[in-house]
Amino acid sequence: MTSQAQKRLLFEHPYFGDTSALNGFSGNRLDRLSEHRSENSLADALADPAARVLLFAGDRALLQFDGGSARGVFDVATADALGLDRGTLILLGTGRDGPRLAGLVDAERAMPGDVKAVDLRSLALQGLLGQEDTSAVAHARSLLAWHGSHRFCARCGAATEPRGGGVRRECAACGAQHFPRVDPVAIMLAIDGDRCLLGRQARFAPGVYSALAGFIEPGETIEGAVRREIREESGVVVGRVAYHSSQPWPFPSSLMIGCFAEALSTDIRRDETELEDCRWFSRDEIRLMIAGTHPDGFAAPQKIAIARSLIASFAAEEV
Ligand SMILES: [Zn+2]
Numbered sequence: 001m002t003s004q005a006q007k008r009l010l011f012e013h014p015y016f017g018d019t020s021a022l023n024g025f026s027g028n029r030l031d032r033l034s035e036h037r038s039e040n041s042l043a044d045a046l047a048d049p050a051a052r053v054l055l056f057a058g059d060r061a062l063l064q065f066d067g068g069s070a071r072g073v074f075d076v077a078t079a080d081a082l083g084l085d086r087g088t089l090i091l092l093g094t095g096r097d098g099p100r101l102a103g104l105v106d107a108e109r110a111m112p113g114d115v116k117a118v119d120l121r122s123l124a125l126q127g128l129l130g131q132e133d134t135s136a137v138a139h140a141r142s143l144l145a146w147h148g149s150h151r152f153c154a155r156c157g158a159a160t161e162p163r164g165g166g167v168r169r170e171c172a173a174c175g176a177q178h179f180p181r182v183d184p185v186a187i188m189l190a191i192d193g194d195r196c197l198l199g200r201q202a203r204f205a206p207g208v209y210s211a212l213a214g215f216i217e218p219g220e221t222i223e224g225a226v227r228r229e230i231r232e233e234s235g236v237v238v239g240r241v242a243y244h245s246s247q248p249w250p251f252p253s254s255l256m257i258g259c260f261a262e263a264l265s266t267d268i269r270r271d272e273t274e275l276e277d278c279r280w281f282s283r284d285e286i287r288l289m290i291a292g293t294h295p296d297g298f299a300a301p302q303k304i305a306i307a308r309s310l311i312a313s314f315a316a317e318e319v
Contacts, residue, residue, distance in 0.1 A: 020247060025250060027132055028138075029132050030136055033093050037165055041164060042089060045099035046089070050098025052097075053102065054102040054140045056102065060107075062074070062118075065115075079103065082105050086103065092139055103144075104148075120251070135248070139248070139250075141250040142250045158173035159173075167179075183255070185214065186257050187256050188258065191262060191263060197236060207299045211311065212229055222257055223259075226238065234270060234275075239261075241262075244310055245310075247305075290312060
């Protein structure tokens with residue numbers, strides 16, 4: 001095989017399309033301007049008549065409803081009228097039609113009848129905005145949450161200030177720069193031939209089983225985290241690990257990294273504090289769970305979740 005043919009084969013694997021594009025909160029197209037920011041970036045963006053602001057009341061996004069359609073951005077004058085706290089403003093980047101900013105309003109403030117604060121799960125599940133706008137809302141929510149919880153320097157304890165329109169914070173006392181963090185989470189299906197391993201947490205909706213998941217720890221590879229989490233939560237030992245797709249998960253700032261893992265053992269010793277149940281499901285059962293017709297009422301996770309993509313990919317015999 002020529003090296004050209006080998007390259008083609010590699011990128012023709014189904015996961016080298018943009019599998020992540022199927023996951024909720026993906027598809028962010030904003031140009032973050034990361035290399036082109038100054039201390040004037042925020043003011044310049046705000047002065048642009050095309051600027052639009054994403055507004056949040058706490059962790060909920062403000063949407064303006066007009067009949068059946070919703071909008072998630074406001075011009076600057078409307079944002080001010082809705083109680084924008086300009087001290088919280090950050091520049092997300094540039095969209096196709098101008099700068100995109102984000103900021104907080106007073107969560108206690110009464111809103112006009114056509115403006116509602118919507119939690120991000122509902123916003124995505126109900127498809128209230130298009131994919132690009134939904135992903136921008138997730139971007140904004142994660143970044144605003146980071147600014148809200150990093151007002152003081154982790155090195156010396158003095159107050160920090162946003163810089164470059166909110167791409168970092170700096171400490172005037174010790175000069176430390178602090179950058180927004182993303183928390184990687186491994187989420188994975190252990191596969192044993194024609195069965196996959198799912199678990200159920202007590203907080204899940206009735207009947208729902210999902211992929212096992214856990215935060216990746218310092219000093220760990222993705223594969224190491226997959227093997228450790230599956231072993232800790234289910235007692236199952238896994239060997240080879242393959243990446244499937246990823247997903248920004250704005251609660252508040254995770255990156256879900258979806259993988260498949262090859263089971264080397266099948267006996268389950270469930271972590272009882274973490275999981276209410278954990279079991280193997282056949283491919284046929286998984287298909288019924290996705291269709292919502294499993295005779296025991298078992299169900300797959302909601303469509304916006306990367307776990308659903310992993311499970312659907314298994315059901316479609318892509319793995
Ligand atoms: Zn400091």
